[in-house]
Amino acid sequence: MERSFKKEVQALTLGDGDTFHGEGILAVTKALLQSGVSYVGGYQGAPVSHLLDVLVDAQEIMADLGVHLETCTNEAAAAAMLGASINYPLRGAVTWKSIVGTNVAADALSNLASPGVVGGVMIILGEDYGEGASVIQERSYAYAMKSSMWLLDPRPDLPTIVRMVEEGFELSEASHAPVMMELRVRACHVTGEFKTKANRRAAVSGKNRLPGPPRFEYGKLAHPPVTFSQERLKVEERLPTAQKFIRERKLNEVIEGDLADIGIIALGGLTNGVLRALERLGLADLYGASRVPIYVLNVAFPLVPEELRAFCASKRAVLVVEEGAPDYIEQAVNTELRRSDIQTRVLGKGLLPHAGEYQSEPLINGLADFVALTQPAGIAADAILARAKAMLSHKTGALKELGDIPARPPNFCTGCPERPVFSAIKLMQRELGPTHISADIGCHSFATFAPFNLGNSILGYGMSLASAAAVGPNMERRPIAVMGDGGFWHNGLVTGVASNLFNKGDGVLIVMQNGYASATGQQYLPSSSKSRIGSAPGMTIEQTLRAFGVKWLRTVRTYSVAKMTKTLKEAMRTAERGLKVIIADGECQLARQRRVRAEDAEKLKRGERVVKTRFGVDDEICTGDHSCIRLSGCPSLTVKPNPDPLRTDPVATVIESCVGCGLCGEVAHAAVLCPSFYRADLVRNANSWDRALHRVRRAVIGWLARAPQGAAPEAEARA
């Protein structure tokens, strides 16, 4: 991992009564250590990547506490790790991105939830729901319900988040069930402070191991016939115990309000948004006091019937604020109230959207409509509705004024090593025609956007090759599956490669070997050149593929567009049946730039020679057809007005952000475009050879151009 969290790690050493300042996700890290965990692990993914990154950087602190850390190869491995708490009194926490990670972990989670746990188990989920979500619009709630795991959804403020972690472990131990805690992106990044406690060393840990033989109890296995009694335990014992614990510890909150004949039932994570919308409507203040009573569900699942009934009994109507579909909580509230013969009207979907994130606009609209519909005593409800409409009306006008704004899709970083591979695919397709591309999860999925528009399906992380299994036999041309090295180790090796070889499949697989799990923050992989403990893990993709039996295997430097195009054509045309794998090799440019910048700064400090490469376009040669831009898609390659007054077409130009990867020149060469690209090496602390070479070059250029020569402070060479 290239990004360092050394500063954040210092906050993990705070003791009793100190004040922690920072982000929600870092507060979780501290809360875990305060809770006396014996082991932690997980798989990185937004918005909880930080959590694992910080734990990795805090290895010394954790070693001192005897906490075992596992950077798992996927979420299934992380979930299975929680098996340690089935038999032993070990508190453990793992983290991943949900819903996708929970999908991967589902099998192990079912088999964990069935026997239950004796040590507290906490799963920190990055709930990636909403407009910022990078993948599927689904919620973790369904998993909590189906497996009888409790789901915490804390109000996004640091003391509540920390309390939920600490009491969540107790809830897990009291009810013998795993506990999940979902944190949306805003909760992860909300900033605040809380009073810390000293970190707790667990009674059993790496520093104080369990003596004696392992515990054997058949009832702790998720295996029939005991699973039948485990199902009964879930419903008859664990659920009521959990509900009692939640009620007695007051994990849910009620914000009292004077408009007592109506109320809002809000998931904890949405409470800040609800309060802000009420404040805009004049029904709350900036400090969280509300005129409408709010029942805050810091525990999203299970509901606590007694609390719910007590909140609703005296109200004419309640509004359930729950994003997404289905309306699990609204249905549960309706069922509970009707069973108890409480006739409070339950509103929710309809006033609020059935799908999508509840940002300020839907909340303001929904709350204003709720107030107007229910006409609570003591306020002018229609004036509130008018206020909401007036507030939001400017948006239509503003949009009209702005006119059509061009879409700005996400894109590869400048100089990304994966971009050239898609340039090569485009060039190959020019000659051989379009082919089915099975895309995957990772930075390379940006190729599905302009200017490449390459990718016909995405079935999940590491799934591209498997998702092409039935495409190849039904299409004239071989499909191409694109997979990152992250996806390869996550499950692509077994799900895709082994399955293809086992079934004697055909097709082409491109593995982007950039050295890291780049999209999630450059975490190390089994094939990285380093690991969190320093040395390389020693597993290479090439050796692994050969060991699996892949015969047709080429490793090509990604920036060599001509060679990559040629290799792709060969893979597509060869009569040889079977899987053809191209390892596209090139270090993640973002990671490289971070590394090189630091190395160069050190070299400059020592007065050593540093070379920076930049590319440029010769205005006089550029034809202005911009094929180079369409083929490379580099954000540093753009257009500028033509300096020649006799030519009107804008010319291509390279801007300051260029990292000198060379792709534009390679593409121009491979696609036989105009020869307008040049490379310039900017040399700092030039040596005598650089200076001599510079003088010779200036002399030759001066002679050719009949231009005067002059000394330059830095040696610059065009090649």
Ligand code: SF4
């Ligand atoms: S993070 Fe690395 S691999 Fe991902 S787009 Fe940026 S340079 Fe490419």
Ligand code: SF4
């Ligand atoms: S302008 Fe060319 S050399 Fe510079 S980063 Fe973009 S593709 Fe690479």
